[in-house]
Amino acid sequence: MTITQLKYVLAVAEHKNFTLAAEKCFVTQPTLSMQIQKIEEELSIQIFDRTKKPIQLTDIGQKIVTQAKNIVNEADRIQDIVEQQKxxxxxxxxxxxxPTIMPTLLPMFLNNFIKKYPKVKLIIEELNTEEIVTKLKNGHLDAAIAATPLMEDKIKEIVLYFEPFVAYIPEGHKNHEKHxxxxxxxNLDDILLLQDGHCFRDGIMNLCKNYSKSEINHFQIESGSxxxxxxxxxxxxxxxxxxxLHTLDLKDKDKLKLKHFKEPKPAREISIIYPKNELKIQIIDALRNTISGVIRGAIAFQNVEIISPLNKK
Incomplete structure (x- = not known):
């Protein structure tokens, strides 16, 4: 069997469809099917149950896919080792x-990074945490920037900075005059939240978990921005x-409505995360160093209490 054949197996296992898997692998569907059939004939087993819709892995197929992921990752590491040596x-x-990091952090480091490392072609996607974890595990992302800790066994986290929560309290509110x-x-019922799926929302819910909601709910608004x-x-x-970081771009009149928390300030931990196989680690290190260099002047909080980004329903 070949590495290419194993990649075809992984594609079908992921997409559960031979035609879609062939498109993702940039080959014709008959070519992909033939190569997978060759592996099955060589091993005298069926990797896929083709009678089910969508296509499902057989019991032995699941074990083969697990091992195939390891083999493909290790094969990719060979080129990675050569590039690191050079x-x-x-x-x-x-x-x-x-999404709650992209608009503020990306403009701070992207220009510096592409000037310093012109041979790197960055492909950047805005994704929620659940999508990021899935894509990292499936090999569709090399790294990500997210709120941590995530406590995922196959993912490594390196902290970049701590970012405090800041309250935006308009005039007329009972807490506006507080320094x-x-x-x-x-009061959780008083807080306007991002829509479900944002880990920053989950952080706020965790922050307020010990404080009861009022019995009367006049309305509930959740937004994506x-x-x-x-x-x-x-x-x-x-x-x-x-x-x-989002507060730094507010107009001066709006900054007057910001209220910081007493120390230790509730904060989220922002990390660069990547699979533990550490492929392309030289680019990951370059990203980490670039971000650390630009963020140091904008944010430097140490006396903080980290609020979990995990949904604790």
Whole structure:
């Protein structure tokens, strides 16, 4: 059997469809089917149950796919070893970033990175944490930037910085006149939240987990953007919490509505995460060093309490 054949097996296992798998592998469907059939004949087993829709792995097929992933990863490592030995930092690199980090962090480091490492072709995707973890495990991302800790066995995390939560409290609200606020000042029913699926939302829910909700809910609004939440807060519909870097771009009049928490400040931990096989580690290190260099001047908080990004329903 060949590495190419194993890649075809992995594609079908992922997409559960021979035609779609062939498209993703840039070969014709008959070619892909023939190569997989050759492996099955060589091993005298069936990897896929073709009678089911969508196509399913057989019991032995599941074990083969697990081993095939290891083999393909180790084969990719050979080229990686050569590039590291030569000191080469280049090639295609697929990076995922969660939506609450992308708009603020990406403009801070991207220009510096592409100037310093012109041979790297960055392919950047905005994805939620669940999508990032899935794509990292399936080999469709080389690394990602996300809120941690995620406690995923096959994923390694290196902390880049700590980013405090900051409250946006408009005039007229009972907490507006306070110089600093405490978590106990928060009322979950009073907080305008991002829509479900954002780990920053889950962080807020975890932050407020010990404080009961009121019995009366006049309305519930969830949005996909901080800008919308800020506008709703200005209309007197509540307050919202923002990540620190997002507050740096606010207008001066809006910055007057920001209230920082007393120390230790509740914060999220932002890390670069990647599979433990550490492929393309030289590019991962280059990214980490570039981001650390630009973030050091913008954010430097140490006395913080890390709030988990995991959904704890």
């Amino acid at each position: 000191g080469f930092i280049g090639g295609e690199f697929r990076l995922g970033i969660i 600093e606020i405490e978590v106990s000042d928060l 901080f800008e919308t939440l800020i506008k709703l807060a200005d209309e007197g519909l509540g307050i919202t919490l923002l990540p620190y």
